[in-house]
Every structure is written in structure tokens, then in C-alpha cells.
Amino acid sequence: MSNVIGIGAAPRRKEDFRFLTGRGNYVADIKRVDMTFGVFIRSQHGHAVIRGIDKVPALALPGVHAVLTGDDVAADGLGSLPCGWGIHGSDGLPMKEPPFPMLAQGKVRFVGDMVAFVIADTLELARAAAEAVVIDYEVLPSVVGVLEAVRPGAPQLFDDVPNNLCCDWELGDKVAVATAFKKAAHVARLSLVNNRLIGNPMEPRAAVAESNGGTGHYTLWTTSQFPHVVRFLMSALVLKIPEQKMRVVAPDVGGGFGVKQFHYGEEAVITWAAKRVGRPIKWVADRSEGFISDRHGRDHVTEAELALDQNGKFLALKVVTLANMGGYLSTFGPNIPTNLYGPLLSGVYTTPAIYCNVKVVFTNTVPVDAYRGAGRPEATFVVERLVDVAAKEMGIDRVELRRRNIIAKESYPYQTPVLVEYDSGDPMGCLEGALAEADVAGFAERKAASERDGKFRGLGYSTYVEACGLAPSRFAGRLGARGGLYESATVRVHPTGQVTVLIGTHNHGQGHETTFAQIVSEKLGVAFDNVDIVFGDTDRVQFGMGTYGSRSLVVGGAALSKASDKVVLKGKKIAAHLLEASEHDIQFEAGVFSVAGTDRSKTFQEIAGAAYVPHDYPLEILEPGLEEQAYYDPVNFTYPGGCHIAEVEIDPETGIVALEKYTAVDDVGTVINPMIVEGQLHGGIVQGVGQALYENAVYDDVSGQLLSGSFMDYTMPRADHLPNMTIKTHSTLCTHTPMGVKGCGEVGTIGSPAAVINSVVDALSHLGVLHVDMPATPNRIWRIIQNATMPLAAE
Amino acid sequence: MRSFAFHRPTTLYEMSALLGGVADSMPLAGGMTLLPTIKQRLAAPAALIDLSKIPQLSGISAQADVLTVGAMTRHVDVAESELARSKIPLLASLAAGIGDPAVRNRGTIGGSVANNDPSADYPAAVLALDAMVVTDRREIAADAFFRGLFETALDPGEIITALRFPVPSAGGYAKFKSPASRYAVVGVCVAKKAGKVRVAVTGAGPGVFRVAAMEAALERTFTPEAIAAIKLDAENLSSDIHADAEYRAHLVTVMAKKAVMSALQTS
Structure with a gap:
């Protein structure tokens, strides 16, 4: 059939027309009748007691409707922001879970913590009023680093969380690891820091809320990656609004990277405030506000040890990490450095014994949560750095050491010692492919040329795997998830045969409107242009868990595939009736239902028409209409991976x-749209390069002030920092997802930091350098070279 | 941002009258620093006097061995000026390396010099080239003009109208730019004229400054090697999350060598 654009094709993205012509519809574009404007007053202190708030001067200003504080929240009996994961410590006890009030109550715990919300007729009036609110703080000492936070005598964020320790978590077989270390011919050790990052999506967060006094309904427009989850968490747990009366819309969203996949206090406050003042309210964060309130990522301090036998076979891995949670537990916070970290420590290797201990620690910093890759870049960095250190110390070539330990293609499915079972993969194939593509053979010549210019040249490898497609609900439930992690899709075939898909994932840059349309076009034989994808509105889409963890295609696409199959199944029943044949003799191919072995057939369009005009239709056994829905809960994670060479x-x-x-x-498994996959990898790699070379969120350890609080000081990777890249796929098919897909949203960010730092260390290896912390800034590299080349001081 | 009155004079006379007569007013050049400051509510002038429509304040001209650049001349205009490129190539290349295209299309030389940001590029050129800062009241020699962090010899309400750069026999500018802001972490401008050499450093300290030891060495031998062993004392230099003082001290020597190299290549 004409205009079918199916799996494997690379059409231009459907959504780009509206974006490139300035016709997107973002939260900041939304205007409501009688709309007012809100401004959040945020703590300027890392840690302080709020002694008093004087609203009177602000309320006296013209056009000011309200100044709401934590006391107002408490008076209205509202809940605190829930954490979606409840993990347990090695002692079997649940994590410490202090309340995260939507507006600070009694104390502020990080610079940016919300203290009050000011609502006025215009943004200017709201800002002026915010400046007129007088807050009396008693400033307390701040603690921003994990090592400092767990020391005796450190400032305590919560009275009932001794030593600021949220949870002391462990995974793996401690005894087996200890035994293996005793037999080791060599132990490679490494201390490292995984630097704190700020996601910085292009569009800052924003929200518009209104309440309908007549019906009791509320609507919240918000920059969210998962509107249905926001609706559930906010209505059921925070604001106690009946769920059916709460509509959450996430329209066009300008990038997320995880930053927008949490339920934020701003969403709850503005929805509650809209009811209080009886007017719609708009709030749009400015960039400075984003830096101190968007959830941050990473921030680990780790000690790791790898035991090897005399041939370089990995015997055991031991990892001890302190993970920074910031001032409160965000939606996924404690899950990231534990469940999304420990289970990835096997990497692509046959390491038989692994033990991981993670201390999850509160500090006076912005709460830390998922950021593109979330836990898996941290795990990959530990493993891939340690492999290089071991190779160097044992005098074994880095690639050879990897070859000796990589899981063979034939060994899949492969059960790791850290919970997960890899269903499929070919890491050796990816490694060999990358060695050829990167012209590793020509490296020595390029290095010699650099040396002639007085420069150091290095090559770095990262052979890695990740777990995504979040997530099998039952498995996640055992790990502490408090919700399901399935996805849903509805395929609504109209009487014309044109199709609307309603899906619970959210498209904020990933190209879903294109990729999902290709799946439907392929499955139903419908023209690509006749498929529209609807998402992001709880009043239109049945349900959904949203977009994060490289799950949209893997879980959402699977639901879509299943729903499409149901449409075909019903279509066959209708066709059997119209063609007077047995349902079992009906074939469906390329948009045509036909009776096997005959020339009798009906087009998809004719079947759709019959379903909605059921004059000649088996009404006794079949309902009219052609709309099918599927929920899909994955049976396992998917395990994309590969080899990166920097x-x-x-x-x-x-x-x-x-x-x-x-x-x-x-x-990445089956590739639906190679152009989009390459774009996802490209962007992911750039974010990983950003972590390795440029980005760093730095706090002043005395005041708790964010020193890298603007683009003047927080270095984003830019086009002129980057070379053209060679990006290829070498796919094995996932054995348990309907289309063999594995996901591609995060792989670039997961594989690249280790590849880049391994290349930096390689370039400095002649100086005896074994490790360089991220970001490898010029100052840091210069200092390392100075220290390595400085003549030993004569005592 | 609070509301403010906006005036756009077209003559110097009108400008002076407004600056003297409108209470709580501020002159607006390219606005690269002032406008963000106002938007962040760190400044709230009652009126802005926009200088962009006064013809005498813009343009580049040369007489004998002096290049005159009007205060409101934008960075992009200096970067693309054939006259600037032929008379003082370092000035054109310096302008081409300021910020990004958006900044170069709005920012002005007068605004940059009057603001005297410790990491700005132009102050290094003004000082190294021994330029004359021409104001609506007087002429101020570069050595007397810069007075440390955001401080200059300008009196309240005094406006720079032009910069007069003596054309050097050789000169170069090299900067180590912040990968984040693209401001100079360290920028060094070297200029040679009539046997005298001036070396000016921006970004490294609280304000632009000269390095006498390098100047003396370069007057003896104008080569990168002549200054390779001259290291600044880190004690008085800036330290921040991008560059500590010792690293900045090291970079001053590295950038000075590059500036001399550039001077030798373009002279």
C-alpha cells in the first residue's frame, strides 16, 4: 500500500514541522482567562531555621492575591511529596524517609528550597511582592559533600536521621567476594568521584493551574515527562483531590533528560494555590531558578576493587559508594544509586562474585535524582575505569583484558551475580566492530604525529551494557518500587481507516510521533501520514507511566504493538464475515485482508468502515467499532550496550x-528509525562527553551556595567541543520484547564518560597517571601533569 | 525587571542634557552587562539613555598612526573592519573572539572599556596599546584609566566617546577562554612601538595590569623564548572553580608567549 513507512525507514520527524515553524504549544504559551502569576521565594541559605515570615508588607502591595507558606500548607492538612521507591538497608530496616514538605516547614535544607509562593496580577507585581516578604532565618552550618556529611559532628539535616544516613544498602555475596580476593593474583584498586550534574533542558520547568469551583475539577499544565504519575501522586497523596477530578496536561515539552520526570513541589503548590485564590496561576522558572531547583544527577564517591587471577580473569568485584541524595528524597531518588547501579556492576564481563555497598546520604544540596542514564553511567564508569587500571598494573593490553573477560555471544541468556539476567547481546562483536571503525590500527601513527607537536594522544575504550526498558513491575516491586512500571496504548481506528494512537509515554524530543507512527504504519498497512500520536493529557490518554529509563519504545512501543495486533485480530473477524470465510483462513498483509488461496479481499479501510457502519456485520458475536487497547508489563529489563572508543x-x-x-x-536491538537512533546516540554521547570534560555542579562547602549556578560557570558541551562521530549499530534482537527492541535513549550517556576518561588517562599514562577524575578540565589536567613531572623535593 | 523610561538621543548635546537632567538614569551602550543586571533586579534605574543613535559615537577611522574607534562601535564591526585589520590586526582578531555572535552583534567597545570587567578582552588591548580614552569631558591615558575590579577613572555621568589606538609596529593578543562563559580566564596583549613593549594581562587578577618584567625582557629580545621563564607570583591572582591562581600564573606566561608569536607572525 502506498505511503506506508514502516520499521527500518528513516522519514523526517512528523513533529518537527510545528517546532521549526514556531507553532509548538509549550506550558509557557498557555494563557487562561483571569490568569495570575506566581513567584516562588526560595531559600538563599543552605541550611537555616525559619524563625518567622512577615507577609504583611507584600500583601499591602497592589494586585497581590496571596502569600502562601508552609504554615498554610500545614493548616490545610496537605501531604508531603512522596518518594516512589522504598528501599531497605543491609540491616533489613526501611530507609529513613523524612517528609519533603511542598513548602518548607520550620527549616530550609538547600539553597533553592521553597519557602513561600506569591500570587499577583502580573509577574512584575508578584516579583515585587516576593521581594517585600521578610523572612527571618537563623543560619545553620551546611554540609554539602557525602564524606563530610557522614562524619561525626557534621551538621544534621533531620533530627531523626543520625549521621545524615538515609540507607546503608547492599547487594551481592560479601563472603564469596572476600574468599575470591584471598585467592587473587592481583587486586586493582581505585578511588573515584562521579561528578554532580545539572540536566539543563532547553525549556525551563513551568506550570499553569486552575480549578473549577462549579465542578470541583482541577487542571494542571506542567512540563512533565509523566503526567499520569503526577496526577496520581499529587491528587492521591499530596493534595487529596479525587483522582477523577484532576486533569494533568504535559503539552509540548522542550527536553527532559530526567529533570522533568519527578513530581515537584511547584506542581502541588500551584494547583492548591489556584483553588485558594480562585484564579488560574502561571509560573515559569527562569534559568537561575532551574539551576537551584531542577533535581541534580550523579554525585558519588566510590572505592572499588577488582580481583584477578594470574591470567587476568576477573574473580570478584567490590564496590563501596557514598551517594548524595541532597536535602530530601525526590521521586526516584534512593532507587538511582542502588537498584539502577549495583545490578549493572557485572558489566559485559563474567565476574563471578560481586558485592556492592551504597550509603545513601542527605546533604544541604538540591535533591539528586535520575538524570539521563541514572545509575548506569556511574556503574559503567566504575567497572570500565577499573578494568583499565587492572590492565595497566598487570601489563596486559586493555583490549586483550576485555576479550578475556567478555561474556561470549553463545553464553546468553547470562545470569549475573547481581540479580539481572541479560537476555541477549554480542559485546565482542561490538568491540571488534568499533576497533575497525575507529582505525585503532592507525593510532600509533597519529600519536607519533601528536608527539611531534608536543602533544599527548590517548585512546580509550568502554565496553558496556545497561539495563533499561523500565521495568518489569513484579521485579521492581521486590526492589522497592511503590508503583507499576508497565505502559498502555490505545489504537483508535476511525471510520475512514485513519488512526489515532493514545499512548502513556511522553514525547519531549525523542521523535515518538514518528517512531510510533512507523510501527502502526507497518503493522496496519496504514499510510504514515494517516497516523497521529496523542500523549501527555490524562483526560485523553487512558493511563501511562511516562517517558524515562529508555522505556518508551521498549515498553510503550510494545503496548502499541500489542494493541495493533488486537486491531488486526478483530479486523480478521470482520473480514471473515464480509468475505464469508473462516476467520482462520483470513490473512492480513500490507493493509489487505484476504482469504488464503483466493483473490477475495477487503482493504483495511473497508473493514474500518464496516466496523462503524455495521449493516452487514456479525453483531451477535462482535461489538461494532475498531479500537483496541493494550497494557504491557515487560518480563525483564532490556540490555542495550556496545563499545565506545574515544x-x-x-x-x-x-x-x-x-x-x-x-x-x-x-x-540497541531492532532499529525502527535509524535516523532517530543515531540522533539519540549522538545527543547521549555529547551529554556523556559533557560529564567527562566539562560539566560540574560545585557547592561552596561552608555556605552551601551553588557556585556553578549559571551558564557562565556551568560548562555545557558545545558544538565546537566535539568532532564528527562515527555511530553504528551492531544489534542482536531482544528475546522478550515484541519487536526485538532494546531502547537507545540513554546508551550514549552511559558508555561515553568512561571511554573519554580512559582516553585521557591513556594520554597521560607515560607519566604514571592511573586515574583522572571528571570533569577533566584544563586546570585539573595541568595540575596532574605538574605533579607527575615535578622533580622530587630533596629533603 | 521594573519599568523604566527610555530615551534615545541623537546628538551628544541631547545626550548630555538627558544624563544631567533625568534623575536616576543610566547610559545604555550594547547592554551586554546592564540589561541582564536589570532583568535580575540587581539594578533598577528610572531611565535608560540609549547611546546607539548618536552618529559621532560609532565608526572606525585612521589618521597617520592612530586608529580611532567610536565608543558605540560594535565588536562585529571592529572584527570585520578592513581598516582595523590592516592597521592593528590584533584588535580585529580580539574583537572576533569576544563572547559569541549574539554578543558581538550588540556589545560595544566603549561599553566594555567603561564596565572594566576583570575578564573582558578590550581592557588588555587598551592598556597594551597605550590607547587614549576619549570622553565627553577629557582624554584619559590607559595607564590612568583602569583602577581595578569594575573601577575606572570615569566620573559619574562621564561618557566614553572614542578610543584612540596608536598603531604598533607589532602586537598580538592571546586568550585562554572559559569554556563556559568564553570570557578570558587569562588574556594577554603584547604591543611593540618605537622600541617600547607593553604587556597587559586581563582575566588573571581583579583588573587588567601590566607585567614589567616581561616588557623589559621583550624590549631586549622580542621572542617568545625571552619571556618563557618569567612567572608571575600567584599570590595576587584570582582563583575560582575554573582556574586556581597558580594555574592562572602559568597561563599568563603561556598566553604571553602565544601573543608574542602572533605579533611576530602578523608584523
Whole structure:
């Protein structure tokens, strides 16, 4: 059938027309009748007691409707922001879970913590009123680093959380690991820091809320990656609004990277405030506000040890990590450095014994939660760095050491010692492919050329795997998830045969409107242009868990595939009736239902028409209409991965690291749209390069102030920092997802930091350098070179 | 941002009358610093006097061995000026490296010099080239103009109208730019004229400053090697999350060598 654009094709993205012509509809574009404007007053202190708030001068200003504080929240009996995961410590006890009030009550715990919400007729009036609110703080000492936070005598964030320790979590077989270490021929050890990052989506967070006094309904427009989850958490647990009276809309959203997949206090406050003042309210964060309130990512301090036998076979891995949670538990907070970290420590290797201990720690910083990759880049960085250290210390080539330990393609499915079972993969195939693509054979010549210019050149490998497609609900439930992690899709075939898909994932840059339309076009034989994808509105879409964890295609696409199959199944019943044949003799191919072995057939469009005009229709056994829904709960995670190779050149005089070449060969399973997959990998790699070389969220350890609180000081990777990249796929099919897909949203960010830092360390290896912490800034590299080359002081 | 009155004079006379007559007013050049400051509510002038429509304040001209750049001349205009490129190439290349295209299309030389941001590029060129700062009241030599962090010799209400740059026999500017802001972490401008050499450093300290030891060495031998061993004392230099003082001290030597190299290549 004409205009079918199916799986494997690379059409231009459907959604780009409205974006490129300025016709997107973002939260900040929304205007409501009688709309007012809100401004949040945020703590300027890292840690302080609120002694008093004087609203009177602000309320005296013209056009000011309300100044709401934590006392008002308490007076209205509202709940605190829920955490979606409840993990348990090695002692079997639940994590410490202090309340996260939507407006601070009695105390502020990070710079940016919300203290009050001011509502006025215009944004200018609201800002002026916010400046007129007088807050009397008693400033307390702040603690921002995990090592400092667990020390005796450290400032305590919560009275009932001793040593700021939320949870002391462990995974794996401690005894088996200890035994293996005793037999080891060599133990490689590494201390490292995984730097704190700020997601910085292009569109800042925003919300508009209104309440209908007549019906008791509320509507919240919000920059969210999961509107249905916001509706559930906010209505059921925070505001106690009947769920059927709460509508949450996440319209066009300008990037998320995880930053928008949490239920934020701003959403609850503005919805509650809209009812209090009886007017719609709009709030749009400015960039500075985003820096101190968008949830941050990463921030680990880790000690890791790898035991090897004399041939370089990995015997055991031991990892001890302190993970920064910030001032409160965010929606997924404690899950990220535990369940999304420990189970990935096997990497692509046959390490038989692994033990991981993670201390989850509160500090006076922005709450830390998922950021693209979430836990898995941290795990990959530990494993891939440690492999390089071991290779160097044992005098074994880095690639050879990987080859000796990589899980063979034939060994899949492979059960790791850390819970997860990899269903499929070919890491060796990805490695060999990347070695060829990266022209590793020509590296020595390029290195010699750099040396002639006085530069150091290095090559770095990362052979990695991740777990995504979040998530099998039953498995996640055992790990502490408090919700399900399935996805839903409805395929609504109209009488014309044109199709609307209603899906619970959310598209904020990933190209879902294109990818999902290709799936339907392929499955139903419908023209690509005749398929529209609807998402992001709880009043239109049945239900959904949203978009994060590279789950949209893997879980949402699977639901869509199943729903499409149901449409075909019903279509066959209708066709059997119309063609006077047995249902079992009806074939469906390329948009045509036919009786096997005959030339009798009906088009998909004719069947749709018959379903909605059921004059000649088996009404006794079949309902009219052609609309099918499916919920899909995955049976396992999916395990994309691959091999990344970075090549850098370092100018020893300035310490500048230039990324010269980047090669990625990844296994993402079935590729629906190769252009979109390449774009996802490209963007993911750039974010990983950002972590490795540029980005760093830095707090002042005395005041708790964020020193990197603007783009003047927080270095985003830019186009001129990056080379052209070679991005290829080497896919094995996932054995348990309907289309063999594995997900591609995060792989780039997961594989790349280790590849880049391994190349930096390689470039400096002649100086005896074994490790470089991220980001590898010029100052840091220069300092390392200075220390390595400085003549030993004569005592 | 609070509301403010906006005036756009077209003559210097009108400008002076407004600056003197409108209470709580501020002159607006390119607005690269002032406008963000107002938007962040860190400044709230009652009126802005926009200088962009006064013809005498813009443009580049040359007489004998002096290049005159009007205060409201934008960075992009200096970068693309054939006259600037032929007379003082370092000035054109410096302008081409300021910020990003959006900044270069709005920012002005007068605004940059009057603001005297410790990491701005132009102050290094003004000081190294021994330029004359021309105001609506007087002429101020570069050595007397810059007075540390955001401080200059300008009196309240005094407006820079032009910069007069003596054309050097050789000159170069090299900067180590912040990968985040693209401001100078360290920028060094070197200029040679009639046997005298001036070396000015921006970004490294609380304000632009000269390095006498380098100047003396370069007057003896104008080569990068002549200053390779001259290290600044880190004690008085800035330290922040991007560059500590010792690293900045090191970068001053590295950038100074590059600036000399550039001077030798373009002279």
C-alpha cells in the first residue's frame, strides 16, 4: 500500500514541522482567562531555621492575591511529596524517609528550597511582592559533600536521621567476594568521584493551574515527562483531590533528560494555590531558578576493587559508594544509586562474585535524582575505569583484558551475580566492530604525529551494557518500587481507516510521533501520514507511566504493538464475515485482508468502515467499532550496550583536552528509525562527553551556595567541543520484547564518560597517571601533569 | 525587571542634557552587562539613555598612526573592519573572539572599556596599546584609566566617546577562554612601538595590569623564548572553580608567549 513507512525507514520527524515553524504549544504559551502569576521565594541559605515570615508588607502591595507558606500548607492538612521507591538497608530496616514538605516547614535544607509562593496580577507585581516578604532565618552550618556529611559532628539535616544516613544498602555475596580476593593474583584498586550534574533542558520547568469551583475539577499544565504519575501522586497523596477530578496536561515539552520526570513541589503548590485564590496561576522558572531547583544527577564517591587471577580473569568485584541524595528524597531518588547501579556492576564481563555497598546520604544540596542514564553511567564508569587500571598494573593490553573477560555471544541468556539476567547481546562483536571503525590500527601513527607537536594522544575504550526498558513491575516491586512500571496504548481506528494512537509515554524530543507512527504504519498497512500520536493529557490518554529509563519504545512501543495486533485480530473477524470465510483462513498483509488461496479481499479501510457502519456485520458475536487497547508489563529489563572508543589530544602546556575522534558501535536491538537512533546516540554521547570534560555542579562547602549556578560557570558541551562521530549499530534482537527492541535513549550517556576518561588517562599514562577524575578540565589536567613531572623535593 | 523610561538621543548635546537632567538614569551602550543586571533586579534605574543613535559615537577611522574607534562601535564591526585589520590586526582578531555572535552583534567597545570587567578582552588591548580614552569631558591615558575590579577613572555621568589606538609596529593578543562563559580566564596583549613593549594581562587578577618584567625582557629580545621563564607570583591572582591562581600564573606566561608569536607572525 502506498505511503506506508514502516520499521527500518528513516522519514523526517512528523513533529518537527510545528517546532521549526514556531507553532509548538509549550506550558509557557498557555494563557487562561483571569490568569495570575506566581513567584516562588526560595531559600538563599543552605541550611537555616525559619524563625518567622512577615507577609504583611507584600500583601499591602497592589494586585497581590496571596502569600502562601508552609504554615498554610500545614493548616490545610496537605501531604508531603512522596518518594516512589522504598528501599531497605543491609540491616533489613526501611530507609529513613523524612517528609519533603511542598513548602518548607520550620527549616530550609538547600539553597533553592521553597519557602513561600506569591500570587499577583502580573509577574512584575508578584516579583515585587516576593521581594517585600521578610523572612527571618537563623543560619545553620551546611554540609554539602557525602564524606563530610557522614562524619561525626557534621551538621544534621533531620533530627531523626543520625549521621545524615538515609540507607546503608547492599547487594551481592560479601563472603564469596572476600574468599575470591584471598585467592587473587592481583587486586586493582581505585578511588573515584562521579561528578554532580545539572540536566539543563532547553525549556525551563513551568506550570499553569486552575480549578473549577462549579465542578470541583482541577487542571494542571506542567512540563512533565509523566503526567499520569503526577496526577496520581499529587491528587492521591499530596493534595487529596479525587483522582477523577484532576486533569494533568504535559503539552509540548522542550527536553527532559530526567529533570522533568519527578513530581515537584511547584506542581502541588500551584494547583492548591489556584483553588485558594480562585484564579488560574502561571509560573515559569527562569534559568537561575532551574539551576537551584531542577533535581541534580550523579554525585558519588566510590572505592572499588577488582580481583584477578594470574591470567587476568576477573574473580570478584567490590564496590563501596557514598551517594548524595541532597536535602530530601525526590521521586526516584534512593532507587538511582542502588537498584539502577549495583545490578549493572557485572558489566559485559563474567565476574563471578560481586558485592556492592551504597550509603545513601542527605546533604544541604538540591535533591539528586535520575538524570539521563541514572545509575548506569556511574556503574559503567566504575567497572570500565577499573578494568583499565587492572590492565595497566598487570601489563596486559586493555583490549586483550576485555576479550578475556567478555561474556561470549553463545553464553546468553547470562545470569549475573547481581540479580539481572541479560537476555541477549554480542559485546565482542561490538568491540571488534568499533576497533575497525575507529582505525585503532592507525593510532600509533597519529600519536607519533601528536608527539611531534608536543602533544599527548590517548585512546580509550568502554565496553558496556545497561539495563533499561523500565521495568518489569513484579521485579521492581521486590526492589522497592511503590508503583507499576508497565505502559498502555490505545489504537483508535476511525471510520475512514485513519488512526489515532493514545499512548502513556511522553514525547519531549525523542521523535515518538514518528517512531510510533512507523510501527502502526507497518503493522496496519496504514499510510504514515494517516497516523497521529496523542500523549501527555490524562483526560485523553487512558493511563501511562511516562517517558524515562529508555522505556518508551521498549515498553510503550510494545503496548502499541500489542494493541495493533488486537486491531488486526478483530479486523480478521470482520473480514471473515464480509468475505464469508473462516476467520482462520483470513490473512492480513500490507493493509489487505484476504482469504488464503483466493483473490477475495477487503482493504483495511473497508473493514474500518464496516466496523462503524455495521449493516452487514456479525453483531451477535462482535461489538461494532475498531479500537483496541493494550497494557504491557515487560518480563525483564532490556540490555542495550556496545563499545565506545574515544581519542583525545592533550596540550600539556594548557591542559586542554581535545576530543579528536569518537566511535560508537551499539547494540540497541531492532532499529525502527535509524535516523532517530543515531540522533539519540549522538545527543547521549555529547551529554556523556559533557560529564567527562566539562560539566560540574560545585557547592561552596561552608555556605552551601551553588557556585556553578549559571551558564557562565556551568560548562555545557558545545558544538565546537566535539568532532564528527562515527555511530553504528551492531544489534542482536531482544528475546522478550515484541519487536526485538532494546531502547537507545540513554546508551550514549552511559558508555561515553568512561571511554573519554580512559582516553585521557591513556594520554597521560607515560607519566604514571592511573586515574583522572571528571570533569577533566584544563586546570585539573595541568595540575596532574605538574605533579607527575615535578622533580622530587630533596629533603 | 521594573519599568523604566527610555530615551534615545541623537546628538551628544541631547545626550548630555538627558544624563544631567533625568534623575536616576543610566547610559545604555550594547547592554551586554546592564540589561541582564536589570532583568535580575540587581539594578533598577528610572531611565535608560540609549547611546546607539548618536552618529559621532560609532565608526572606525585612521589618521597617520592612530586608529580611532567610536565608543558605540560594535565588536562585529571592529572584527570585520578592513581598516582595523590592516592597521592593528590584533584588535580585529580580539574583537572576533569576544563572547559569541549574539554578543558581538550588540556589545560595544566603549561599553566594555567603561564596565572594566576583570575578564573582558578590550581592557588588555587598551592598556597594551597605550590607547587614549576619549570622553565627553577629557582624554584619559590607559595607564590612568583602569583602577581595578569594575573601577575606572570615569566620573559619574562621564561618557566614553572614542578610543584612540596608536598603531604598533607589532602586537598580538592571546586568550585562554572559559569554556563556559568564553570570557578570558587569562588574556594577554603584547604591543611593540618605537622600541617600547607593553604587556597587559586581563582575566588573571581583579583588573587588567601590566607585567614589567616581561616588557623589559621583550624590549631586549622580542621572542617568545625571552619571556618563557618569567612567572608571575600567584599570590595576587584570582582563583575560582575554573582556574586556581597558580594555574592562572602559568597561563599568563603561556598566553604571553602565544601573543608574542602572533605579533611576530602578523608584523
